[in-house]
Amino acid sequence: MPEKRSPDKEQNPPQISDQALLEAQEAWSLAWQYMLKTGEQMVKSNNFLGRIKDKDVEIAETPADVVFEIDKVRLFRYRPLAEVRKDIPPMIICYGLFGRQTMIDLQEDRSLVRNLLMAGIDLYVVDWGNPTRADQYLNFDDYVERYLGSCVEYLYEANDKKPVNLFGICEGGTFAAMLAALRPELFAGLALAITPIDFHGDQENFWRGEGFLNSWVGNLSKDDVDLLIDTHGMLPGEMTGAVFSALTPIASMTKYNIGLARMEGNEAMMLNFLRMEKWIADRPDHPGEAARQWLNDLYRENLLVKGQFMLCGEKLDLSNITCPVLNIFAEQDHIIPVSCSKAMGNLLSDDQYEEIGFPGGHVGVFVSRKAQGVVAGGVVSWLEKRLDPLPDKKQKNEAGVKKKKSKKQIQG
Amino acid sequence: MTEKDTVEANMDQMFEVWEKGQQAFFKAQTEAMETFAKSFEGIKVEEGYPNWDSFIKSWVPDWDPNIFANKTGEFAGGFEATHNAFLAMLEPANWTQYAPEQLRVILQSIADGPKFADMATPQHEAAATWRESLDYSKAATDMGKVMQEAWIRTLGRFNEKYTVDDLKSANPEGAMNEWLKAANHELLETQRTQQFMDAQKRMIRASTEIKARQKETAEAWSAMYQMPTRTEVDDLTKTVHELRRELRTLKREVASLRGGN
Numbered sequence: 325m326p327e328k329r330s331p332d333k334e335q336n337p338p339q340i341s342d343q344a345l346l347e348a349q350e351a352w353s354l355a356w357q358y359m360l361k362t363g364e365q366m367v368k369s370n371n372f373l374g375r376i377k378d379k380d381v382e383i384a385e386t387p388a389d390v391v392f393e394i395d396k397v398r399l400f401r402y403r404p405l406a407e408v409r410k411d412i413p414p415m416i417i418c419y420g421l422f423g424r425q426t427m428i429d430l431q432e433d434r435s436l437v438r439n440l441l442m443a444g445i446d447l448y449v450v451d452w453g454n455p456t457r458a459d460q461y462l463n464f465d466d467y468v469e470r471y472l473g474s475c476v477e478y479l480y481e482a483n484d485k486k487p488v489n490l491f492g493i494c495e496g497g498t499f500a501a502m503l504a505a506l507r508p509e510l511f512a513g514l515a516l517a518i519t520p521i522d523f524h525g526d527q528e529n530f531w532r533g534e535g536f537l538n539s540w541v542g543n544l545s546k547d548d549v550d551l552l553i554d555t556h557g558m559l560p561g562e563m564t565g566a567v568f569s570a571l572t573p574i575a576s577m578t579k580y581n582i583g584l585a586r587m588e589g590n591e592a593m594m595l596n597f598l599r600m601e602k603w604i605a606d607r608p609d610h611p612g613e614a615a616r617q618w619l620n621d622l623y624r625e626n627l628l629v630k631g632q633f634m635l636c637g638e639k640l641d642l643s644n645i646t647c648p649v650l651n652i653f654a655e656q657d658h659i660i661p662v663s664c665s666k667a668m669g670n671l672l673s674d675d676q677y678e679e680i681g682f683p684g685g686h687v688g689v690f691v692s693r694k695a696q697g698v699v700a701g702g703v704v705s706w707l708e709k710r711l712d713p714l715p716d717k718k719q720k721n722e723a724g725v726k727k728k729k730s731k732k733q734i735q736g
Numbered sequence: 737m738t739e740k741d742t743v744e745a746n747m748d749q750m751f752e753v754w755e756k757g758q759q760a761f762f763k764a765q766t767e768a769m770e771t772f773a774k775s776f777e778g779i780k781v782e783e784g785y786p787n788w789d790s791f792i793k794s795w796v797p798d799w800d801p802n803i804f805a806n807k808t809g810e811f812a813g814g815f816e817a818t819h820n821a822f823l824a825m826l827e828p829a830n831w832t833q834y835a836p837e838q839l840r841v842i843l844q845s846i847a848d849g850p851k852f853a854d855m856a857t858p859q860h861e862a863a864a865t866w867r868e869s870l871d872y873s874k875a876a877t878d879m880g881k882v883m884q885e886a887w888i889r890t891l892g893r894f895n896e897k898y899t900v901d902d903l904k905s906a907n908p909e910g911a912m913n914e915w916l917k918a919a920n921h922e923l924l925e926t927q928r929t930q931q932f933m934d935a936q937k938r939m940i941r942a943s944t945e946i947k948a949r950q951k952e953t954a955e956a957w958s959a960m961y962q963m964p965t966r967t968e969v970d971d972l973t974k975t976v977h978e979l980r981r982e983l984r985t986l987k988r989e990v991a992s993l994r995g996g997n
Contacts, residue, residue, distance in 0.1 A: 358908035461978075462977070533924045543934070548941055554948075
């Protein structure tokens with residue numbers, strides 16, 4: 325029942341005390357001061373944005389030369405920044421197709437590439453180029469066996485037909501693991517970072533925000549995915565970008581307002597931010613057929629970890645990998661859940677497998693300040709440990725080489 | 737037979753035809769009325785006007801069926817309003833939102849109906865296109881509703897966490913941080929719900945269907961102006977892709993044979 329108002333109450337509304345008025349005035353005054361302060365911060369950031377040009381925001385500046393090309397794919401060899409260590413086999417880094425490899429060389433003080441070069445690693449990086457609709461029929465056979473395989477074969481030949489190291493990142497890690505299972509004779513070691521292997525993961529134990537991508541794709545039907553790919557030909561970069569932004573909703577909504585204001589025009593902070601923005605903006609379209617496999621066969625059906633993923637006409641078995649494996653995952657990864665990456669360990673023997681859990685997010689593994697020593701340092705010490713492989717492991721490698729050689733001869 | 741007898745006989749024959757015709761007419765009318773009455777069985781006469789009123793309003797919500805009753809003498813205005821209401825009924829944008837599901841079913845049945853060789857293809861396509869745009873509108877509305885509910889929950893959560901006493905502390909930055917924290921929490925929680933997933937799935941499906949329809953339209957335009965269509969270019973791309981793959985396989989076989997020799 326609503327309270328009945330007495331005529332007196334309507335004629336004489338309650339008086340606001342002087343104290344309450346004072347408090348309200350004080351609150352408003354402070355709120356205004358805060359708004360003015362925020363405005364001032366924003367003006368400083370805007371002034372900086374007004375002064376700087378796009379060409380001033382440089383990423384991936386470490387010098388490198390193209391040493392091998394196949395179609396749009398180029399293999400870069402980085403110029404050494406320290407004396408190259410002959411005792412460590414050369415390494416190829418392979419990024420995925422959802423973003424560009426420039427992320428691993430974002431800026432001088434946040435560069436996996438530079439850190440590895442400074443440690444004396446002979447370093448090569450795969451650039452997938454800019455796939456267009458003309459590349460829509462490229463699938464995993466092409467990317468794993470034909471493109472990545474050709475790059476690794478090139479380096480294998482250049483290394484006097486001795487096994488090399490492969491470092492795969494994100495989707496590139498999945499490619500790398502597949503190639504290492506398909507052609508184990510080519511590899512001295514396989515490093516993976518933020519790489520999905522079990523695409524379903526431990527869903528019951530996901531923390532809030534973890535595994536959204538897995539659930540989201542899992543909720544689509546095969547028909548939904550097929551319609552998307554058939555209609556667009558490719559998986560549009562804008563679409564994947566929007567999905568990634570949705571994973572961190574508030575951070576995405578506030579980065580151009582509150583985020584910019586809080587930088588107060590600080591040059592170093594603004595440039596870091598703009599470099600990251602430049603990398604995010606450069607999001608290529610994912611070739612359609614490969615995207616169809618990625619979404620339907622891997623994300624939806626989880627065929628890789630079941631040993632049912634078809635590559636070059638055969639079911640791929642990741643336990644065919646014979647080289648030592650280092651698996652780096654991010655403990656707060658909102659894109660690739662930890663359990664999806666750590667599944668690699670279940671497929672390999674204990675003496676073959678090592679892992680590093682980095683206390684950060686997906687991209688933070690490469691661009692955060694604290695990651696600089698952890699990731700590159702971890703990889704280098706793992707490579708050094710492998711200089712004297714255990715005798716039984718060496719025998720296992722050689723056995724694997726013999727086995728796969730006969731297999732490749734049959735394939736021609 | 738005299739001439740008189742002949743005329744009377746003709747008249748009798750004519751009356752007989754008339755009589756039988758009339759009987760047949762009344763019989764048909766009786767059957768029609770019985771059928772009509774059966775179809776209205778169970779409907780209460782007193783509910784007839786409200787039902788009609790509701791039916792009209794569902795199509796043209798702004799029109800007042802009592803316009804003549806309420807404004808005695810103002811027939812010109814009444815007729816104009818009725819005329820406008822009638823026109824409004826013909827404008828799809830005015831009523832599709834009130835009966836989308838029924839309309840969707842009708843459009844889908846037209847789109848899925850049997851195809852004729854020389855007739856009605858554009859009508860099939862138009863029905864399918866219309867159905868797709870309805871689906872998109874509905875999907876966008878549903879998605880908006882899910883997000884609106886998330887923001888309402890955010891407000892509730894913020895109000896629970898941030899009290900009047902906190903406001904008195906006059907720390908606007910603290911208030912904003914609390915708001916962002918509440919929003920982040922609610923949005924992430926919302927994203928995990930089946931309701932959100934399904935709404936987004938329907939949005940993607942509906943927008944992709946529209947994109948596919950645009951592609952068909954563009955293809956028709958390309959064909960009309962003797963330009964290669966997207967499908968033709970895709971076919972060529974696929975052919976080139978397969979040829980390159982065969983070439984690579986052949987090269988490997990040749991290299992393997994040479995190595996063997």
